[in-house]
Amino acid sequence: MAAPEEASEAASEDGFIRLDGVEKVFDVRRKTGFMRRETREVRAVDGISFSVRRGEMVGYIGPNGAGKSTTIKMLTGILTPSGGRLRVAGLDPARERTRLARHIGVVFGQRTTLWWDLPLIDSYRLMHRMYRIPDARFKENLERCVELLDLGELLSVPVRQLSLGQRMRGDIAAALLHDPEVLYLDEPTIGLDVVSKAKVRGFLRELNATVGTTVLLTTHDLTDIEQLCRRVMVIDHGRLMYDGGLAGLHEVGESERTLVVDLEREHPPIELESARTVRVDGPRQWLMFPATASAAPLVARIADQYPLVDLSVREPDIEAVIARMYTERRVGEGG
Numbered sequence: 001m002a003a004p005e006e007a008s009e010a011a012s013e014d015g016f017i018r019l020d021g022v023e024k025v026f027d028v029r030r031k032t033g034f035m036r037r038e039t040r041e042v043r044a045v046d047g048i049s050f051s052v053r054r055g056e057m058v059g060y061i062g063p064n065g066a067g068k069s070t071t072i073k074m075l076t077g078i079l080t081p082s083g084g085r086l087r088v089a090g091l092d093p094a095r096e097r098t099r100l101a102r103h104i105g106v107v108f109g110q111r112t113t114l115w116w117d118l119p120l121i122d123s124y125r126l127m128h129r130m131y132r133i134p135d136a137r138f139k140e141n142l143e144r145c146v147e148l149l150d151l152g153e154l155l156s157v158p159v160r161q162l163s164l165g166q167r168m169r170g171d172i173a174a175a176l177l178h179d180p181e182v183l184y185l186d187e188p189t190i191g192l193d194v195v196s197k198a199k200v201r202g203f204l205r206e207l208n209a210t211v212g213t214t215v216l217l218t219t220h221d222l223t224d225i226e227q228l229c230r231r232v233m234v235i236d237h238g239r240l241m242y243d244g245g246l247a248g249l250h251e252v253g254e255s256e257r258t259l260v261v262d263l264e265r266e267h268p269p270i271e272l273e274s275a276r277t278v279r280v281d282g283p284r285q286w287l288m289f290p291a292t293a294s295a296a297p298l299v300a301r302i303a304d305q306y307p308l309v310d311l312s313v314r315e316p317d318i319e320a321v322i323a324r325m326y327t328e329r330r331v332g333e334g335g
């Protein structure tokens with residue numbers, strides 16, 4: 001795929017996507033009685049600042065209603081921010097939406113940009129004309145997507161006859177035919193089976209590594225994040241709660257690792273200061289200890305004091321870590 005051009009040159013590599021105190025407030029009117037209405041403000045995005053370097057692949061996660069889609073809609077120019085400053089490839093998305101369209105690709109997992117009744121290839125041909133993609137480049141990009149997303153046999157099939165996984169792969173290809181430098185993915189693996197998820201993830205990894213496309217990925221499937229993103233941003237109630245590596249998330253979430261030990265025989269629960277035994281099943285016991293601590297001293301003590309036969313260490317479940325972050329925040333806010 002081709003090199004980035006024009007406006008993107010104006011964007012610094014560090015702040016290819018840049019948000020400074022961005023806000024989005026919706027006025028929601030609701031009926032409170034006969035002939036009575038009340039207007040309520042919903043702060044969907046409440047002063048978010050971050051920047052994404054060119055070529056980064058970043059996870060953007062949070063619970064339902066956190067403000068993820070609203071952020072992405074502002075980044076595409078569909079929604080105008082109520083406050084703050086926002087730039088993508090050096091452009092103001094809301095004001096320069098048409099120019100920006102050439103630099104970004106968007107995939108909304110729950111919707112399709114493809115023409116429902118047309119064969120897949122016809123949607124692509126329409127995009128070829130809409131985006132005025134040079135013929136050679138269109139051909140090259142299409143061939144690449146067809147090969148890597150395994151679309152060959154699907155090109156002649158009307159979109160409505162495609163399975164969800166096939167349609168999603170079709171949508172991802174559609175978002176990339178015009179060589180966007182930035183790809184926003186909103187739930188790209190939602191509802192897909194294991195094989196389709198693996199195909200989509202493999203493709204995104206390859207795209208990011210070889211073409212250097214900047215990717216902002218919103219998902220509820222944390223395996224997407226674990227397999228694709230070094231950096232993750234967590235948003236809740238329209239505010240950024242965390243921005244950093246996955247490992248750091250474990251620290252912030254005070255997560256725990258699990259040590260599973262097999263003893264020679266059944267034994268009362270192991271008692272140690274540095275870990276808590278949470279389950280006993282015959283000769284097998286499960287102990288939790290802080291994810292930031294080393295397992296070695298713990299293992300040494302157990303081996304010393306108990307008839308140890310075998311052991312394994314399980315990494316913390318990122319899902320649990322994040323769930324904990326959300327709940328802690330809620331509890332904090334309530335108090």
Ligand SMILES: Nc1ncnc2c1ncn2[C@@H]1O[C@H](COP(=O)(O)OP(=O)(O)OP(=O)(O)O)[C@@H](O)[C@H]1O
Nearest residue numbers: 026028042044062063064065066067068069070071
């Ligand atoms: N057009 C709108 N009018 C009024 N309120 C809206 C509008 N769009 C979003 N909201 C509200 O803004 C908040 C953030 O919504 P948003 O869709 O950005 O969340 P999300 O993080 O994408 O959630 P989900 O994971 O469920 O898709 C919610 O409270 C939502 O009800």
